[in-house]
Amino acid sequence: MYNTDMPTRAELPSSRKLIRSTLIALAAAATLLVTVVLPAEYAVDPTGIGKVLGLTEMGEIKQQLALEAAADEQTAVLIETLETAETQADERAADQVVDTEKVVSLAPVETAPERTDVVTLTLAPGEAAEVKLTMKKDGIAKYEWVTNQGHLNSDLHADGANKAFVSYRKGRSETSNTGEFIAGFEGVHGWFWRNRSDVDVEVTLRVSGAYSEVKRVL
Template identity: 35%
Template sequence: MTTYDTNLLPTLPQLGKATAVALAVAGAILVGAVLPAEYGIDPSGLGKALGLTQLSGGARPAAEVTPAAGTAGAATVTKTTRAFRSDAMNITLQPGEGAEVKAAIAKGEQFVFSWSSEGGPVKSDMHGEPFNAGPREFSTYWKVAQQESGRGTFTAPFDGIHGWYWRNKGTGPVTIHVQVSGFHDKLFRPTPEA
């Protein structure tokens, strides 16, 4: 006859505590990651800080979105009347120097971007502002203190200019290589205001 040591099994209070901890962790993951990434709902603000709200896709009011045939909405195609274009630019930043590159793009239109820094990491800030915006009228999308590259897809939330600011915080020159392909009007360096 086999006997079992019941002292090795968890007690009911221990099981209750483990279940409560598991539910709390699951709830935190749901609120902090799943809701922002899947549905664009971000009550804690953590999803925006981690860039998860961009994964939800969101509505694209300026473009026509059509479900692919036979998929019941599983895949979408975004149609546009704008011409497709590709642009590339290189900028060399001396120590302490900063520069901007922007793309003019209409609300709902998209571009794919890739940039890298040769010579070391840079401070980077991806942001945008409406055409003829005031000095403090802008939206920040992605900001990192030290980064050597960035890439992704961007959908313009409003008509305006959207792009990057880089600052070389190192001790030697850094060259930024940026490429943008999509349905933007132009890629350019804004002139500094006097």
């Protein structure tokens, strides 16, 4: 049986060729990292090639989805914690007997006055805005928002002192939305919009309910 002859020293690549091949491979890997991987995965585009190829927008979407997934996970943990606290409070209340003869009076519940506002914003392509209402716990707000053209991504959410971010509703590529919500705690509650269309979008928000202030925070 014949075995292949061992290559001679002259047939082996020189050290210079090996170093040159290694440097070429490293340069190619670095080029792919900067022009493809970073824009597509992290929306980092130092050369501008990712934007031309549409990879930067892909990276922005991935980063946004990652943030939204983290927010959803925080919301689920908060809801579970609140439900546990409410169950424990109900159990403690059931073990107590109220002596009605000792109840003299109950303090009135302080609520925010009813008010109505209209807010109009114009967002350029890719631009974002946020409008918040200052509300007491259990306050109710009714709303309607509509665009004049294009479409928006939206997130109706809330946050407050010692309270985690809570999302009431998310929307994608919408031109309008109508509804109402009840404030789960005292803090700021409102809307985040981002213009994902290729035209300027004017959004008009009409809101009414129990809140003390409405303002744009972004």
